[in-house]
Amino acid sequence: MPVPAPVPVPRQREASAAALPAPPGPRPDAGISLLVIEDDPSGALAMPELTDSEGKPVRVRTARNLTEAERLLTDEAQCIVLDLALPGPDDGEAGGGGADALETLRQVLRIAPGHAVLALTAEEDAERAAEAVRVGAQDYLFRGELDDRVLSRAVRYAVERKRADRARRQLSESRLRARENARLERGLLPTPLLDGSDLRFAARYRPGRSRALLGGDFYDTVRTPDGVVHAMIGDVCGHGPDEAALGVELRIAWRALTLAGLSGDALLCTLQEVLEHERDDEEIFATLCTVDIDPEGRSAGLYLAGHPAPLLTHHGQAPDLLPYEDGGPALGLLAGARWPCREVELGAEWSLMMYTDGLIEGRVGAGSDRLGEEGMVELVGALQAAGLSGETLLDAAVTQVRELNGGELTDDVAVLLLDRGGA
Numbered sequence: 001m002p003v004p005a006p007v008p009v010p011r012q013r014e015a016s017a018a019a020l021p022a023p024p025g026p027r028p029d030a031g032i033s034l035l036v037i038e039d040d041p042s043g044a045l046a047m048p049e050l051t052d053s054e055g056k057p058v059r060v061r062t063a064r065n066l067t068e069a070e071r072l073l074t075d076e077a078q079c080i081v082l083d084l085a086l087p088g089p090d091d092g093e094a095g096g097g098g099a100d101a102l103e104t105l106r107q108v109l110r111i112a113p114g115h116a117v118l119a120l121t122a123e124e125d126a127e128r129a130a131e132a133v134r135v136g137a138q139d140y141l142f143r144g145e146l147d148d149r150v151l152s153r154a155v156r157y158a159v160e161r162k163r164a165d166r167a168r169r170q171l172s173e174s175r176l177r178a179r180e181n182a183r184l185e186r187g188l189l190p191t192p193l194l195d196g197s198d199l200r201f202a203a204r205y206r207p208g209r210s211r212a213l214l215g216g217d218f219y220d221t222v223r224t225p226d227g228v229v230h231a232m233i234g235d236v237c238g239h240g241p242d243e244a245a246l247g248v249e250l251r252i253a254w255r256a257l258t259l260a261g262l263s264g265d266a267l268l269c270t271l272q273e274v275l276e277h278e279r280d281d282e283e284i285f286a287t288l289c290t291v292d293i294d295p296e297g298r299s300a301g302l303y304l305a306g307h308p309a310p311l312l313t314h315h316g317q318a319p320d321l322l323p324y325e326d327g328g329p330a331l332g333l334l335a336g337a338r339w340p341c342r343e344v345e346l347g348a349e350w351s352l353m354m355y356t357d358g359l360i361e362g363r364v365g366a367g368s369d370r371l372g373e374e375g376m377v378e379l380v381g382a383l384q385a386a387g388l389s390g391e392t393l394l395d396a397a398v399t400q401v402r403e404l405n406g407g408e409l410t411d412d413v414a415v416l417l418l419d420r421g422g423a
Helices: 066-072 098-111 123-135 148-188 241-259 264-278 372-385 390-405
Strands: 033-037 059-063 079-083 116-121 139-142 200-206 217-223 229-236 286-293 299-305 311-314 342-345 350-355 413-420
Touching: 033 066, 059 066, 066 098, 079 098, 079 148, 098 116, 098 123, 116 123, 116 148, 123 139, 139 148, 200 217, 200 390, 217 241, 217 413, 229 241, 229 350, 229 413, 241 264, 241 286, 264 286, 264 299, 286 350, 311 372, 350 372, 372 390, 390 413
Parallel strands: 033 059, 033 079, 079 116, 116 139
Antiparallel strands: 200 413, 217 229, 229 286, 286 299, 299 342, 311 350, 350 413
16 A cells, blocks of 8 residues: 555555365265274174275274374264264273263264264164264264165265255355345445535445455545535455454444544544554554545545545546645554645536555556556546546446456455536
């Protein structure tokens, strides 16, 4: 993010919204491998010859206790057969049984959360076998049923049921993330409060290609009772739910403070306090651009906190970047920082485009060249010369920036457009 010299910009944190690793468990395309956990020194618990659905032999490994089981347990072992007669934690060398057998099962489920588990017990222990399924086993077997047909079917069923359970859980988690993202989106991308104003509003947001969720970009626009229209766009460094949540907090704080009568430097000082108290890392900062447009819509006060300057277009003219030399540092960088106001003459007909740096940091072609502010000015100017405005202009601008980049942009992009008259 561009921060005016000589302010040092801390290293940005790595994105925290990267996809979570898949839970431990067997690969879906691997052949079935079976781990038997049983305490039978005589080897009386003989496993029949097993084959999978394609007729391939099932690989069987045996562990005498949980310590051996942990050592032998790999992602290749798709199913575990646990003898509930295995001595529990309080059984010593005696046979297992009672609640300890289920505690042993719980330990197996803890060390192998991604594996299917079959509980093995005697026929007279049907009640405990059913309890084992309630605890988390996929199914149970009686020792007297250990023929190849029954066991092969039970293993295949347990493996597929575990896969289905995992898929349902992942779907549920995906839906939960989508709902959480929708709530964040409502917080980051609000409905503008412009009742009574003749200004037109448009905005677009596009997350970077490495994330399906929103990042730390945010914006807002409100009209206060004195007729002044206040617009803001900001960007929390980094990407992910923590940054998005902080962006929501800053956006809501900005709206509340604006409606309470604060503006300009006083508002930015208060927002910096909010950021300092709410961030979980002292390296986190946020850039911000705010404009306060007078009730007549002909002039504005511009405040920049380490953020790119807006793009101003007068009717029938090429767009220009507003000056940024007098801006202040990003929020969260310097204690006691100040943010001077630059007065901007807007005129009768104009459009003002505010954006985050994701719009200008995309590449141009296969090289390392970036679009930059000058490239954006030229691009937007060509679109306006072709008669585009409002939402159509923003859609075309974001689409062309993406095409120049050769695909989705790596950073989030937020763009806000206010216009008055025929601009």
